[in-house]
Amino acid sequence: MSSSLGVAVIGAGMAGKAHAAAYRAATTLYRPVLPEIRLVSIADAYEPLARETAARYGFSRFDTDWRAVAADPEIDIVSVVVANSLHREIVEGLLAAGKHVLCEKPLSDSLEDARAMATAAGAAAERGLIARVGFSYLRAxxxxxxxxxxxxxxxxxxxxxxxxxxxxxxxxxxxxxxxxxxxxxxxxxxxxxxxxxxxxxxxxxxxxxxxxxxxxxxxxxxxxxxxxxxxxxxxxxxxxxxxxxxxxxxxxxxxxxxxxxxxxxxxxxxxxxxxxxxxxxxxxxxxxxxxxxxPxxxxxxxxxxxxxxxxxxxxxxxxxxxxxxxxxxxxxxxxxxGQNDLFVHQARAFIEEVAGIPTAESLPRCRSFADGVHNxxxxxxxxxxxxxxxxxxxxxxxxx
Structure with a gap:
């Protein structure tokens, strides 16, 4: 298990804040077996929102371009929480850069893009990377x-x-x-x-x-x-x-x-x-x-x-x-x-998988990109x- 994992969230809107808050709280749930979680960056094209959200949830910095997150070797885990039509470019770029990715649902707004993302996730899995989609209500x-x-x-x-x-x-x-x-x-x-x-x-x-x-x-x-x-x-x-x-x-x-x-x-x-x-x-x-x-x-x-x-x-x-x-x-x-709690459980499950905690000792895994395509x-x-x-x-x- 890694001694620490760096986290970033791309997208600082309503659901992005839910992901940011979830990563901050994830280590407080269940048994304390997670590595240290470093809250590194909130990225959003709208700078005032990125700045405010990073400060609000205790992330070290903010960025206005997702590519800065992809290029940072200190970041291991990234949530993608932006407009559905933007998912493919960002997810494929993050996987190519060696990041583990949790993508908000739906996977995309087109079947063509979703299937391409699943193909990219399959190739990334061969390099030990994990790509999952957030079906948060399965945590209820x-x-x-x-x-x-x-x-x-x-x-x-x-x-x-x-x-x-x-x-x-x-x-x-x-x-x-x-x-x-x-x-x-x-x-x-x-x-x-x-x-x-x-x-x-x-x-x-x-x-x-x-x-x-x-x-x-x-x-x-x-x-x-x-x-x-x-x-x-x-x-x-x-x-x-x-x-x-x-x-x-x-x-x-x-x-x-x-x-x-x-x-x-x-x-x-x-x-x-x-x-x-x-x-x-x-x-x-x-x-x-x-x-x-x-609920x-x-x-x-x-x-x-x-x-x-x-x-x-x-x-x-x-x-x-x-x-x-x-x-x-x-x-x-x-x-x-409430619904915010489900995001915390989702983040916890994703971190557990990235950290290598055995399935039998973890929350149910997040769903795969193949599941996202089927959706x-x-x-x-x-x-x-x-x-x-x-x-x-x-x-x-x-x-x-």
């Missing part, structure tokens, strides 16, 4: 508990799945145009939050076989150009000039999985729902549901309950549930967990279904 104890209920048979045979991810960051027509609103079909709400919902559906229901009923809708077709820098979902001052929105505000589709069928729906214009990810699975012996609104609990219904009290019961997550013991400073039931293949099938008026489209993964 509630989702893992539902998977346990499925695997141990307590829910019986799965009958169907319902999932939605509603957000409202785009519900105001005066929200300025940014990269999030410009891209190919399927790179809007589907690519942003649907990329989460789709991998979670597969995690619970098994591999997807086909999709149907794909439908996209762009509710706000143009947005004002900003007068300054757009960071995350901030609004700020805008000009009179407007630009077209080229991707989806809303998407819905049906899917057939190995274990059941399901319906999935995503939106970025659902007013009053800032971050509403809700999953529900129905089986022959009961049902279970989880929501990001109350520290799972609701479970089992048919073996007495008839006069049958229905959902609320289960507070605690040490009896997956990923919980040692995962927080206070790992007692009812303390509460985009899934979403591409939805886009094809929508383009064909809702037709059934098989999801066939290419060999990686």
């Amino acid at each position: 104890p509630g989702i893992e508990f539902i998977r346990t209920l499925i695997d141990d048979g307590r829910l019986g045979e799965l009958l169907h799945f319902s999932g939605r991810y509603w957000t409202d960051y785009g519900c105001r027509p005066d929200a300025p145009i940014s990269w999030r609103y410009q891209g190919p079909a399927g790179s809007g709400a589907l690519g942003d939050v649907g990329s989460h919902l789709s991998y979670l559906a597969e995690y619970l229901c098994g591999p997807v076989a086909e999709v149907s009923g794909g439908r996209f809708h762009t509710s706000i077709t143009e947005r004002p150009k900003p007068l300054g820098q757009v960071v995350g979902h901030t609004r700020g001052n805008v000009s009179e000039e407007r630009a077209p929105v080229t991707n989806d505000d809303y998407a819905t589709f049906n899917a057939s999985f190995a274990r059941c069928v399901g319906t999935l729906q995503v939106s970025r214009v659902a007013a009053g729902h800032p971050n509403d990810l809700t999953l529900e699975v129905f089986g022959s012996r009961g049902a279970a549901r989880w929501s990001q609104t109350n 520290g609990q799972v609701q479970v219904m089992l048919h073996d309950e007495q008839g006069d009290v049958a229905g959902y019961r609320t289960v507070a997550l605690g040490p009896a549930h997956p990923h919980y013991v040692g995962g927080w400073a206070m790992d007692a039931p009812g303390v509460g967990i 985009i293949e899934f979403l591409a099938a939805v886009a094809e279904s929508a383009a064909l008026g809702g037709a059934t489209v098989p999801v066939t993964a290419q060999e990686h």
Whole structure:
């Protein structure tokens, strides 16, 4: 094991800050077996943001060009958290420079780029480098508990799945145009939050076989150009000039999985729902549901309950549930967990793999770039279904 590992984050926006905070906290979780983690650089093309974020999270410096990170021999681990269309160039450059890379999802906004990135990751693996994609919700104890209920048979045979991810960051027509609103079909709400919902559906229901009923809708077709820098979902001052929105505000589709069928729906214009990810699975012996609104609990219904009290019961997550013991400073039931915590667990898992800690002694590994490509293949099938008026489209993964 290395005596220390240098870390950098490329992208200082909303998710970039989550990665920066996660690396800072990762050594405080579970057993203290990690090498020293050196917080080296925050890189962002917008200098004021890079400077502020580096100071805020205790990184030694800031950079305004990702190439400075690639060229620094003191940096071993890099998170890439920028616009999806920029992922390929940066990731390939970092791997060529000998860095271990954790790329934010989705892997890219095109299948061609994602497959090229997976090829680069495969070549880099031969040189001992690790490239992973961040599927952060797989770290949620509630989702893992539902998977346990499925695997141990307590829910019986799965009958169907319902999932939605509603957000409202785009519900105001005066929200300025940014990269999030410009891209190919399927790179809007589907690519942003649907990329989460789709991998979670597969995690619970098994591999997807086909999709149907794909439908996209762009509710706000143009947005004002900003007068300054757009960071995350901030609004700020805008000009009179407007630009077209080229991707989806809303998407819905049906899917057939190995274990059941399901319906999935995503939106970025659902007013009053800032971050509403809700999953529900129905089986022959009961049902279970989880929501990001109350992530520290799972609701479970089992048919073996007495008839006069049958229905959902609320289960507070605690040490009896997956990923919980040692995962927080206070790992007692009812303390509460949130989405930021999932990034910390993700960073911890990635560092453990880079540090060479055996799989049996680590958190579950982060997903591979091949998994990231499959995620985009899934979403591409939805886009094809929508383009064909809702037709059934098989999801066939290419060999990686």
